[in-house]
Amino acid sequence: MSFQAYLDNIQAKTGKSPDDLKRLAEEKGFLQNGKLVATVKATEVRVWLMSEFGLGHGHAMAIWSLFQGKHD
Known part of the structure; x- marks a missing residue:
């Protein structure tokens, strides 16, 4: 399965795009300014x-x- 297929399946299951998940991860404190917190x-x-x-x-x-x- 391609990486894009994984992302498509995730969006179908959750209703969240990769950008949505990044935004939510920022709210949780996992990302800061789009970068993973060390x-x-x-x-x-x-x-x-x-x-x-x-x-x-x-x-x-x-x-x-x-x-x-690792993937954009």
Whole structure:
């Protein structure tokens, strides 16, 4: 599955675009000025995405990767 397919599936499941999730992550303190806060761990973000949006591990980690700037 391509990275874009992951993002499309996440948006279909949650109703949130990657930009929406970035904005919400900023509100949670995970991102600052669009950049991942250095002290934030993958587990924190994964647990948030899984509990708040019902994402599975793989989809949550795709968002983590997006937050790290590995995909734009």
